[in-house]
Amino acid sequence: MYTRGEADWTDVGLTSQTEDDIKLEDNFFHQPDSKNKPLLLKNEKILIVDCGATHVVLVSETGQIFERNYREQAEAAHPRLLSSLSDRKIIQIACGNHHSLALSRDGQLFTWGQNTNGQLGLGKGEPSKPSPQSLKSLSGIPLAQIAAGGDHSFAVSLSGAVYTWGRNHAGQLGLGNTTERFSPTLVKSLQLKKTVFISCGEEHTAILTKDGIVYTFGAGSFGQLGHNSTRDEVRPRLVAELWGEKVSQIACGGHHTVAYISSTNKVYSFGCGEQGQLGTGQNINQEVPVPLTLSAANENTLTVDKIVAGGNQTFVLCSQIEKLEPSANMFPSSTGKGIFSINDNLLDKWISECESKWKNTNKKIAWVFSSPSCLNGSFLEQSNDKHFKTTTETAGMDLSLVRLAFEKLAKNTKVLMQVESVVLNKLLPSLTGAPAGVEALRVYLIIPELFRALKTPQSIKEVASSLAEAILRLRPSSIQILDGRNMNGKIHIRDTLCFSYHAVLYPIQTCFRVLVVKATHCNLQVGCDDIPFCIQPVPSQGVNSNAGNRIQENKFYIAEIGLFQSVTFVDENSVDHGGLSQEFFSVITREMHTLEPGIFKLYEDCRLVWFIPMSAKNRNRNSDMFFLIGVLCGMALYNRCVAEFHFPLALFKKLLKEKPTLEDLRELSPTEARSLQTVLDEDEDSVDSLYLDFTVQGRELVLNGKDILVTKYNRFQYVEAYVDFVFNKSVKKQFDGFMKGFRKGCPSKMWKIFLPVELMAILNGNTKYEWEELEKNVKYKGYKPTDENIRNFWKVFHELDEEQKKHFLAFLTASQEEEGWPVSASP
CATH class of the missing domain: 2.130.10.30 (Regulator of chromosome condensation 1/beta-lactamase-inhibitor protein II)
Structure with missing residues (x-):
């Protein structure tokens, strides 16, 4: 070993020793x-x-x-x-x-x-x-x-x-x-x-x-x-x-740096040399790397094993060339050991030594599968150093290796059960909602592959449910990476996620909590903790459309999973094929309008509702109520059910990030809109005589609004600020809660493709009924349109007035599952 702390290198008599010997x-x-x-x-x-x-x-x-x-x-x-x-x-x-x-x-x-x-x-x-x-x-x-x-x-x-x-x-x-x-x-x-x-x-x-x-x-x-x-x-x-x-090696001292190149067996140093730590033979600083001569007598017979730099010292550990050939990939580390990771040899050992060395095997399984770091460091895509290219666009891992690993684990039931237990009870509950980087997200791609290996539906259900909870804890930016919005057409991760969820979630629908509505004489009892959230890996439409290999909708959309497949009403046992879900939303929207005062304001002129502006009286109102109403609204859309919430078009504009206008205020509050229109239509010289300022109900529309009078020059800004106050500023907290709930209730983002008026029509339904079209499109079970019973039914139906037809249709679509009913129809 050679050490440098004086003016030149000193041989301390360890030239024939390796690092282990020292x-x-x-x-x-x-x-x-x-x-x-x-x-x-x-x-x-x-x-x-x-x-x-x-x-x-x-x-x-x-x-x-x-x-x-x-x-x-x-x-x-x-x-x-x-x-x-x-x-x-x-x-x-x-x-x-x-x-x-x-x-x-x-x-x-x-x-x-x-x-x-x-x-x-x-x-x-x-x-x-x-x-x-x-x-x-x-x-x-x-x-x-x-x-x-x-x-x-x-x-x-x-x-x-x-x-x-x-x-x-x-x-x-x-x-x-x-x-x-x-x-x-x-x-x-x-x-x-x-x-x-x-x-x-x-x-x-x-x-x-x-x-x-x-x-x-x-x-x-x-x-x-x-x-x-x-x-x-x-x-x-x-x-x-x-x-x-x-x-191949570097080392930093207090104020100097050393580098070693194995191909030429040369050591370079640069930086502070005041105490001879550079080994140049001079006590001077070097601003560029200079090569060093370790010993003229031994230079051709020694190779460098490791370089070490202290505060003002440098050490070079050497050995005879014939004993240790230099390696171009000899990168230094603290111990030469890394964190645990999974490989074929380890899996083979677990399976073969399961019975004879179970205590040791059990311990190592717990180490690896309880640690997200160890799992995320396994299965790296080594070919062409692809894992070094890990970004939001690629996970840097070989998912085929993950699948093969779990297939191997499945060969030993005892080992597999222990893996399942550790993943369920230690790994998934420990996952943080704010991972430090993309590499920490690999675990969310690894665990779905475990579903293929699990033996029972109960096991799949428990692991899938715990994984779903972990995903819900993630911050939005992490979820965006997982669901493919930032994948720029990289299909392999999204495709694997979609396949895993599609293959697993449908058979285990029971793993998601189902909302059971208990209604007696239309008195609903819906608790906050009963609201379910169903995860469906629906990728962003833009990414899916622009991908080079488009994922078909049937791969990621699971039509069979409905949030209300088990909706029941007390004393009304029936199989829910959609009618009971529709009735649920019909009932709950009626009940919503009987909520305690302070949630929504009913505008009598139009019979529409809007959020009540924040005031001292309702400042501390629990925002969960708006969140839950948003959830219900989103769930209705997601389940393709009509739900008349009586919201104005402005709400759907805000959902789609469009700016409400004076016309939207005219729909909600015609009186206010007429007053504002008067300000716009008034003769220029008469505006000043209105004595208006930039306030409404004592609240300023703009900064220092009480000191700004409405004039012929700023009246358009006044109207714009007024409309913005009604639809945005005064109800920001309420709408934000509603919007958050709406997105939870409707995890699919397909609704964003609609115009506001179209989205409103989809949720509220079309108030114009084409009864003849309904008759043409009805499907019959066990009957034909020409049968006498069917012809008599339509004859009587068309004799009803408009309101009677609507009431009958409401009854029909909510009760069509009753045994023996001959008609299956929807509005």
């Missing part, structure tokens, strides 16, 4: 002081060590983690065991000046120590933490490596996504600015760069890609960025002097 003695670690006192760790074999400014962290062969803080443990000889991580198998550690990171085998990241600059990533305002804390904001991201600088931190995923947090005064986070980050933030400029390794200095950072390219950023005052300048860089910048060479 491990610290099994039972001690030396303190960094002149007395060289040992730190005793009895019965522990130490595999990993990292140091900060005042502390040392060690990981044993069993995955136990120990810490020695020289400020807190000045007299202690034994490092303390971090007991909160005793049940975790730690595989990587990283130490900053006064903080530490630890990655466990199940993919969880823990941080502790000083948090003055957000270097723990726990959020703004969080104090320093003496014990490890789970960094939940990165939950689900399959991490490949962690790194810590002076007061900043990094994590890189298996697919090359880079997350950073902490101090950023010199741009060492690479985010394009110098603003501190208190939570993990994606470095967007490094997306698709195939990042595989990160090393951090005191105030700078170096990135290594799989293609051997090096990027640096942060403080550059000593030339440690290698850009032939001492300027700071706030964005990742390629080190041009290393361009064309495939760099």
Whole structure:
């Protein structure tokens, strides 16, 4: 091994040893002081060590983690065991000046120590933490490596996504600015760069890609960025002097950087050299990478195994060439180990050793299938490094591997049942509604493949229901990625989701709560908790239409699943083929208009209803009521049922994001509209004499409206503001609740293709009845149109007046399922 801390390289007599041979003695670690006192760790074999400014962290062969803080443990000889991580198998550690990171085998990241600059990533305002804390904001991201600088931190995923947090005064986070980050933030400029390794200095950072390219950023005052300048860089910048060479290792010291190229067996260094840490033979700084000569006598017989940089030191671990050939893909890591992932060998082992080593198998199943990080890091699409291209447009995973894995698991019932139990009771309930990145969404594509392997309808129902709840917890932007709106024609993910849901949800309709309406003499009892939400993976119309390989509607639309297939009325037992659903909405819309005052205002002139503007009296009214009414309205549309809610056209305009006009106010309130029209029609010289200002009912239409008089110049703005107040500003909270409920009640977005008047007609129904057309289109069961009974029926029917026909039709469409009724018709 060669070390550099003076003016030139020093051979410390370890040239024939490999990295494993250079491990610290099994039972001690030396303190960094002149007395060289040992730190005793009895019965522990130490595999990993990292140091900060005042502390040392060690990981044993069993995955136990120990810490020695020289400020807190000045007299202690034994490092303390971090007991909160005793049940975790730690595989990587990283130490900053006064903080530490630890990655466990199940993919969880823990941080502790000083948090003055957000270097723990726990959020703004969080104090320093003496014990490890789970960094939940990165939950689900399959991490490949962690790194810590002076007061900043990094994590890189298996697919090359880079997350950073902490101090950023010199741009060492690479985010394009110098603003501190208190939570993990994606470095967007490094997306698709195939990042595989990160090393951090005191105030700078170096990135290594799989293609051997090096990027640096942060403080550059000593030339440690290698850009032939001492300027700071706030964005990742390629080190041009290393361009064309495939760099295989990098390491950052306090203010210097080292790189190794295995193909030429050369080590390069740049940055601060004031204490000889660059190994150039001079105590000067270098602003560009310079190659080093390790030893003239041994240069041709040694190969570099690993490079390590400390604060002001550099180490190069070497071995004889004949013992270890250089590898172009020898990328460094803290331990050489990664988080658990699924592969064929592991599955074969589980199945074959199920009985003989069940305790061990059970433990590993729990590790893998309870961790979204481990699952998301499995099944990567390795061909041509496709998983490094993970974006909102592609998941970077091979779903065929997922299917094969579950098919293999299904061969052993005991193993499959344990997988099902862990997924149901641990994995799905743990999924967060705000995943950190696209890689965290892979689990929502993996679990549907489990349905194919499950043995019983009950198992499918339970897992599907839990998955549906997890999806409903997701924020809208994540759902958009899953349902394909941002897929830009990438069919494979959407097609798989559609197939899985179509194959599974139809046979297990009972997994969704069904609204059972109990009505006695038309008194409805509908509780908030009874409202169901049915998930149907209907992709956006625009994406589906523009896709190169269009998904047919029968693949993603499940007509058999209806929200009201089990609607029942007390003492009216009947099979619901649509009539009872229609009757439900007929009854509930009538009941809605008898709700307590303050929900809607009935305009007598037009018999239409509108939201009551917010006031001091109803300011605290529960917005859930508007949400539930929106749900019912959406459900009626989704189930193709007519429901006369008595809303004006303006509501349907707002649903379709069109702006209501004075004509819409004329429909709702003719008196108000006439008054406003008078203002518009008045002679210009007479407008001022109206003494109007920009207020209505004491509320200002615009800022400082009470001080603005209506004149001949601004009367059009006044009318426009008045209409906007009635339909928008004064009822914003109520309508937002209604809109949210409407979207829940009608998960399909097909209604957006209609014009407002068309959407209104679909929901409210057509008030003009074509009775002759009805007779022509009726379908008969067991009868023909020419039969005497049928001819007599229509003869009597046409003798009824208009209202009698409507009442009869309402009865007919709600009761047509009764046994023996000869006619099946709909309006």
